[in-house]
Amino acid sequence: MSTGGYAVRDSVTMLRRNLLHAKRYPVSSTGTLVVPILLLLAFGGLFGNALGAGLGVTSGGAIDYTDYLTPAIIVIAAASGALSTSLSVNLDMTAGIINRFRTMAISRASVLTGHVLGSVIQTIIAIVLVIGAALLIGFRPNATAVEWLAAAGLLALLTLALTWPAAAAGLAAKGPEGASNIQLLAFLPILGSGVVPPESMPAGVRWFAEHQPFTPIIETLRGLLLGTPIGNNAVIALAWCIGIALIGYLWARALFSRDPSSNFREVFTALR
Amino acid sequence: MTSASSSPLAITATGLRKSFGDKVVLDGISLNAAAGTIFALLGPNGAGKTTTVNILSTLIGADGGEAQVAGRDLAREPDAVRAAIGVTGQFSAVDKLLTGQENLLLMADLNHLDRREGRRRAAELLERFDLTQAANQLPPTYSGGMLRRLDLAMTLIGDPRVIFLDEPTTGLDPRSRRTMWEIIRELVAGGATILLTTQYLEEADELADQVALLDHGRLIAEGTPEELKRLVPGGHVRLQFADAGTLDYAAKALGVAASHDEALALQIPSDGSVRSLRALLARLDDEGVEVGELSVHTPDLDDVFLALTGQPREKEAETP
Numbered sequence: 001m002s003t004g005g006y007a008v009r010d011s012v013t014m015l016r017r018n019l020l021h022a023k024r025y026p027v028s029s030t031g032t033l034v035v036p037i038l039l040l041l042a043f044g045g046l047f048g049n050a051l052g053a054g055l056g057v058t059s060g061g062a063i064d065y066t067d068y069l070t071p072a073i074i075v076i077a078a079a080s081g082a083l084s085t086s087l088s089v090n091l092d093m094t095a096g097i098i099n100r101f102r103t104m105a106i107s108r109a110s111v112l113t114g115h116v117l118g119s120v121i122q123t124i125i126a127i128v129l130v131i132g133a134a135l136l137i138g139f140r141p142n143a144t145a146v147e148w149l150a151a152a153g154l155l156a157l158l159t160l161a162l163t164w165p166a167a168a169a170g171l172a173a174k175g176p177e178g179a180s181n182i183q184l185l186a187f188l189p190i191l192g193s194g195v196v197p198p199e200s201m202p203a204g205v206r207w208f209a210e211h212q213p214f215t216p217i218i219e220t221l222r223g224l225l226l227g228t229p230i231g232n233n234a235v236i237a238l239a240w241c242i243g244i245a246l247i248g249y250l251w252a253r254a255l256f257s258r259d260p261s262s263n264f265r266e267v268f269t270a271l272r
Numbered sequence: 273m274t275s276a277s278s279s280p281l282a283i284t285a286t287g288l289r290k291s292f293g294d295k296v297v298l299d300g301i302s303l304n305a306a307a308g309t310i311f312a313l314l315g316p317n318g319a320g321k322t323t324t325v326n327i328l329s330t331l332i333g334a335d336g337g338e339a340q341v342a343g344r345d346l347a348r349e350p351d352a353v354r355a356a357i358g359v360t361g362q363f364s365a366v367d368k369l370l371t372g373q374e375n376l377l378l379m380a381d382l383n384h385l386d387r388r389e390g391r392r393r394a395a396e397l398l399e400r401f402d403l404t405q406a407a408n409q410l411p412p413t414y415s416g417g418m419l420r421r422l423d424l425a426m427t428l429i430g431d432p433r434v435i436f437l438d439e440p441t442t443g444l445d446p447r448s449r450r451t452m453w454e455i456i457r458e459l460v461a462g463g464a465t466i467l468l469t470t471q472y473l474e475e476a477d478e479l480a481d482q483v484a485l486l487d488h489g490r491l492i493a494e495g496t497p498e499e500l501k502r503l504v505p506g507g508h509v510r511l512q513f514a515d516a517g518t519l520d521y522a523a524k525a526l527g528v529a530a531s532h533d534e535a536l537a538l539q540i541p542s543d544g545s546v547r548s549l550r551a552l553l554a555r556l557d558d559e560g561v562e563v564g565e566l567s568v569h570t571p572d573l574d575d576v577f578l579a580l581t582g583q584p585r586e587k588e589a590e591t592p
Contacts, residue, residue: 017370260331
């Protein structure tokens with residue numbers, strides 16, 4: 001009897017388990033909302049006028065600052081979900097139930113697939129709420145239905161791409177402290193074209209800002225929602241997302257199928 | 273569930289070895305457990321009991337040796353082994369964010385039972401393990417005994433033929449321990465094979481058909497509980513007398529050699545059972561012997577280790 005045949009069924013079971021966790025213990029999923037909303041209020045509300053004035057110098061003032069900022073905040077929301085993924089995977093691996101799963105004739109991948117799909121769903125809900133908040137403070141996108149659909153697809157792919165490495169980080173970390181390092185990911189879009197254009201940055205940072213993966217993703221999203229030029233950013237964004245998702249998936253899978261006694265070995269060495 | 277090709281041995285292992293770094297945890301373990309029996313691995317903390325269970329239940333790989341569980345090879349067909357076994361580990365393996373019932377339904381789904389059958393089995397197990405009242409509560413509100421029963425119920429929902437129980441009663445109060453013993457006996461009566469680990473000689477004696485004694489990663493003795501206890505000279509009744517005359521008289525009446533030391537005591541070999549004590553006391557009564565003090569010494573794990581290794585078991589190996 002092959003357990004491969006149960007891969008989909010087991011993954012759905014695990015997904016249901018993770019969604020039940022999120023419902024019962026919503027702190028980690030609401031935590032996903034805190035960072036993007038605070039940044040939206042800080043940059044958009046508090047510093048918005050100053051930043052917008054500066055922005056006008058470099059981009060000709062054609063665009064409202066809340067509009068400029070919101071795509072970045074949406075991307076930050078997608079990245080914030082990584083923290084709760086990493087933490088919940090880490091928590092699960094250190095709990096006894098994972099050993100039970102490992103001694104059952106179930107699809108091994110289903111444990112991680114359940115986590116990742118659960119996180120993607122939660123993060124997408126957070127993204128929708130963040131967009132709602134942005135609309136409230138004056139975000140005015142001019143996207144058509146097709147553009148919205150494309151934006152949704154891009155965001156779903158981005159979330160998936162960030163969730164796999166987050167799951168791997170949760171597997172690799174020895175405890176919740178290590179697992180929470182992944183939250184730094186949420187601040188990376190700021191060091192791109194998220195809050196201010198890279199042209200306004202010092203040379204070294206500017207090079208990083210222009211070439212890091214979040215910049216083409218933000219530019220593509222900005223183009224879809226606000227009609228700014230996209231150019232080849234869409235292709236680069238898709239390549240980054242697919243590449244990161246693939247590497248994250250392979251990394252997570254390798255960590256999960258590791259013989260658990262390699263962890264015991266570390267514990268043994270630590271005890272002596 | 274039984275097939276013609278299934279071996280009468282539910283678990284066989286030969287030369288299992290495992291090291292963590294340079295620490296040898298299992299140093300060539302071989303054991304055979306017959307189908308439908310209880311096999312107990314007895315030993316102190318750090319002897320390698322949990323490692324043996326972890327290997328036989330496919331959780332970790334062995335460095336050497338081979339094993340078959342439920343007729344399937346551990347290394348070649350781990351998924352076939354997994355489909356036949358159930359494991360309840362030393363540490364709780366329940367989902368703390370799901371209620372008792374949700375935990376059981378999760379297991380039913382992972383055992384690929386259909387929805388109706390899953391619900392039926394879950395309700396049945398909740399009832400059987402006296403958890404119906406707590407079915408909709410979260411595990412952190414459970415007592416230690418309830419948690420252990422839920423853990424075991426989750427293991428049983430897939431109707432495993434071979435069940436591994438790693439220290440199933442450690443940390444339980446005497447009453448919960450009795451309940452767990454009852455459950456374990458019922459499982460075997462239902463046709464399952466059980467491999468359990470324990471630190472308590474009493475528990476192995478109470479439950480097991482076959483006991484293997486594990487120390488520092490080696491099996492140092494194997495047999496039925498009776499055979500093992502025969503190896504141990506520790507069981508006796510100690511009678512203390514007021515003077516040497518009474519002691520001599522008692523020694524003659526009981527047919528044992530009197531040793532004249534300052535303690536004025538006799539050691540009568542005994543298994544410590546109520547029946548043998550009653551017989552002994554009746555005998556002393558009949559002969560009109562006045563006993564000063566009586567104490568019963570039953571062999572415990574320490575006696576077994578003393579008898580078999582010639583040295584007391586290492587206390588520092590114990591963890592609180």
